[in-house]
Amino acid sequence: MGDYAVTQNYGIGVTPAFYATQISLNYYFGKRLISNANGWVYSDRLRSIGKFYPYGQEISTTTNGTEKFTGYFRDTETGNDYAINRYEVPSSGRFITPDPSGLRAVNPANPQSWNMYAYAQGDPVNNRDPRGLNVVAGGDPGDCDPDDFECVDPSGGYGGGINVCVSVSSLTEQPDPWCTGGGPVGPSTFGSSGPQITVGGYSNTNSQAQQVQQDLLKLLGAIANNPTCSGWLASAGININTRLENPDGTLITSGIGVGTFSTGAAAVYGTKGTNLQTGAVITVNTLGAFFNRGVGMPPGVPNIIASGTSQAQALILIHELGHLANVLQPNDADGGQKQNNMDVWKYCNKTIMTIQF
Numbered sequence: 001m002g003d004y005a006v007t008q009n010y011g012i013g014v015t016p017a018f019y020a021t022q023i024s025l026n027y028y029f030g031k032r033l034i035s036n037a038n039g040w041v042y043s044d045r046l047r048s049i050g051k052f053y054p055y056g057q058e059i060s061t062t063t064n065g066t067e068k069f070t071g072y073f074r075d076t077e078t079g080n081d082y083a084i085n086r087y088e089v090p091s092s093g094r095f096i097t098p099d100p101s102g103l104r105a106v107n108p109a110n111p112q113s114w115n116m117y118a119y120a121q122g123d124p125v126n127n128r129d130p131r132g133l134n135v136v137a138g139g140d141p142g143d144c145d146p147d148d149f150e151c152v153d154p155s156g157g158y159g160g161g162i163n164v165c166v167s168v169s170s171l172t173e174q175p176d177p178w179c180t181g182g183g184p185v186g187p188s189t190f191g192s193s194g195p196q197i198t199v200g201g202y203s204n205t206n207s208q209a210q211q212v213q214q215d216l217l218k219l220l221g222a223i224a225n226n227p228t229c230s231g232w233l234a235s236a237g238i239n240i241n242t243r244l245e246n247p248d249g250t251l252i253t254s255g256i257g258v259g260t261f262s263t264g265a266a267a268v269y270g271t272k273g274t275n276l277q278t279g280a281v282i283t284v285n286t287l288g289a290f291f292n293r294g295v296g297m298p299p300g301v302p303n304i305i306a307s308g309t310s311q312a313q314a315l316i317l318i319h320e321l322g323h324l325a326n327v328l329q330p331n332d333a334d335g336g337q338k339q340n341n342m343d344v345w346k347y348c349n350k351t352i353m354t355i356q357f
Contacts, residue, residue, distance in 0.1 A: 047071040054124040055093030070128040083132035204257035229348035236326040255281030269323040300341030
């Protein structure tokens with residue numbers, strides 16, 4: 001990519017024509033500008049190229065028509081920043097149009113999220129908004145480029161790959177039109193599944209069940225230390241701790257178990273759509289992404305999350321906690337599973353990325 005000068009050739013007896021002459025060349029790596037007509041360019045932790053005041057006004061004015069504040073392309077004519085889904089105005093520090101996600105972008109635990117025009121929820125020093133849809137923390141371990149997605153071809157079967165556009169960081173956006181949706185999904189499950197899941201060899205006492213129970217107890221403590229994640233899980237008025245813990249703070253282990261699933265789902269909340277007996281709360285698939293590396297992750301999960309890792313395990317468990325807390329829609333709703341996983345990542349990504357089991 002580069003900059004071009006356009007000239008017009010016209011006159012009496014002359015065939016009208018336009019000519020484009022290249023005057024500079026831009027180089028990109030991983031969709032990021034690394035070199036332009038002035039040489040190599042370097043970005044800061046918020047991915048800004050240059051020096052700016054908090055909301056994007058340049059300290060020393062330079063030519064527009066290139067990437068500047070947080071990597072946004074600054075429009076030559078208006079001086080506004082192109083954020084994919086809307087424009088941010090550096091002079092006013094806000095977006096021109098409201099968040100297209102509407103009320104789905106609201107976190108009841110964060111009053112700033114109610115402002116549909118706000119940039120970075122009023123904290124541009126620590127946050128950025130790559131697509132005008134979702135705030136991410138600059139320099140956060142989970143802060144990956146939301147334009148880095150991949151369309152994964154299905155490998156067949158419920159336990160195979162998923163034909164879905166996986167967004168790495170942008171978590172309230174609509175499914176990308178360039179990719180198709182995920183595979184078949186079932187109610188209240190994490191992972192691709194059909195309408196009925198047969199669970200074999202159920203146990204809430206074997207070593208794998210004990211691992212899940214220990215991980216869940218540690219995760220509940222980590223969630224309690226993350227106001228964004230805990231506030232989201234509490235937003236429907238359900239206290240997950242009272243449903244999972246005894247009065248002395250120990251886990252009610254009888255409802256937390258494992259088994260082999262007839263589908264590729266990683267876990268399931270409750271008993272609906274399964275052959276599980278009453279009393280099962282969260283059941284994890286011993287053949288799924290919780291315990292095993294190399295197993296495909298479902299739609300909406302950032303591609304930095306590898307199956308079988310602490311991050312995958314935390315995301316899987318929080319997904320099921322979201323169903324328990326009634327803050328997630330059924331996975332079999334239109335695009336439900338992908339949106340659910342995006343919501344889990346949106347509110348709990350810091351807990352997911354920092355916890356180690």
